Amino acid sequence: MNPIEQLSRRQLVVVTGKGGVGKTAIAATLGRSLAAAGRRTLVVEVDPRENVHQMLGVPPSGGAIVQAESRLWVQNLKPRQVLDEVVRERLKLELLARRVLDSPVYHHFAAGAPGLKELATLGHALRLLRGLGAPGTPDLDTIVLDAPATGHGVSLLAAPRLVSEVITSGPFSVMSSELAALVGDAEKCGIVVVTQAEEMPVEEALELRQALRDRVQRDPELLVVNGLYPPAPHQVPGERENELVALWRRRRALNERELARLKTGWQGPRIELPQLPLDRGPALLAALSRCFGESARRHLGVGEGEGAWS
């Protein structure tokens, strides 16, 4: 089974990478492709400012689950909101819940307790997958989680284990152990790392993989190298070069250098995507989906006409 097919069987796909590399666009691309392959898919974005809706051409979610296509939904998640809901649910009495939610103790706890927001985010995904979401939540096969940027992405994946080591009894402990098992189970949870062929993103991608090995004891399923410049024309010796072509050549050379470094440090399935002259929106998403499928065929040997990936 190729890595793309593997990913399409996961319940949870976590997409992570350095800020600014196009993580959200890739999360949307994966979500769309999974949906096209028949999986009922929700793309969850954890960012105070919403972006994913733009890619899919739907209104901002504002925290709600919004349908984008026949089997595709999006949601912008605020971890704090999820926590507040958990408190409401546990305390049942509105008056008591209000007192807790308004208290400075809770406020500081929610803002500062290590791992809490991460647990809330993953816990939310798990509940939806088990069909325990709020009334009106669609039945889902897969959740694609557009995780916060790298450093936080590792924290997200490592939080359940960290918390389960600190808290050894009670419901928090049960929940964190369950989530640690989910994140550690490559059959259920897929990890996709997005990067660009530039120095810092490559550095972070390599560090991220090491951090995942150290803290979650597993490797990502797939590496997506985004935003590559096309090969530049050969330079004619002695001829004064157009400035545009000069810039193109240098950016492409940087891409090639970093791609080579990435290949040495990371021998795993890899997708390569071109930089596209398109603004963020449905047209870009459609193009990315197509180029994704093409790269999957070329680099991963995914055959023609295989489901959504072709």
Place this chain on the structure above:
Amino acid sequence: MELISDRYPLIIVVGSGGVGKTTLAAAMAVLSAREGRDTLVMTFDPSLRLKQALGVGEEAKLQEVPVAFDAPGTLHASLLDARQTFDRLIERYAPDEASRRRVLENHFYQHMSGTLGGVLEYMAVERLFEVAGSGRYKQVILDTPPTRQALDFLEAPSRILGFLDSGALRVALRDWFDEEGRLKSTSRWGALGRRAERFLDDVVGMDLLRDMAEFFQAFAPLFEGFRERARQVEALLRSPQTLFVLVSGAGEERIPDTLFFARRLEEAGYHLGPVVVNRVHPRFVIEGAPPPSADLCRPTGWELLSWAGERDRKGLIELAKLFSREQPLVDVPLLADEPIDLPSLEALGRTLEERLAAWQRYVSRSS
């Protein structure tokens, strides 16, 4: 306006991740030393290349390291590391060896000091305060954490103050446990108390509560020094001599981020200096460009770069419309190669100054 000058001994560089903050901070520092000021640049996560350009390594986490730069002013660099700074802070404020050890060896502290929200951010300003007060530098340039909500670090002192002043601490500091590690009040309450204890154990876990209580007890003697320090740090950030430089990515997509930062800085009463739109694609006069590619996934460099130049120009125009005329707004062009050594960093610093001067000329001409 002049950016690198004696007017602003402290410059803080903010912006979203991946926009080139760290490189610009280093460029400004190199220029400042060139102009004769003893300068320190403090950064979080420089690229390998930048570390090589400055000639510093891991040792810069422990102390400020001199950069081998032949200039009228000295140049130092320091890397920020939350855990190290936190440990140092505890060493400083602990009244005696025993209380120091109690905190450092506490299970809860060991687990949380690197991960606790805002700690990294707070440690940045804490360390900043340390060097600003030392009088060793005429110019300090601080690069901020690479998070999308990098402004967290600005709020860190007030958050710590808020925490210290809130009831949370009073509750935490109460003498909860008896000698045997059992909850005091609940053992007084008999059967009911035991039920309460079981409930707490179920929800949070008694071991964790004991660790936390112990941590706060151990930490208590340090609080007063901490509180005073957080107040001073806040005053330093709001000083009119502290200037914030907001770095933004190019293109319309980045505008909301930039506006968000600018608004937050102003609301908080910080002094916003220039907004720098970094890595702006140049616009090219295209003659004899080949036709666009027929293959969607293989656009030509011609298509890409002229599209990017146009996109970035639109972004700049939009951004200029959204700011007042008095707001300095400059663009720094995308370089074919990122700076790899001190001369190229200095050149980048000069480009920034020149763009600022050009903005100044433009504003005075059109008014």
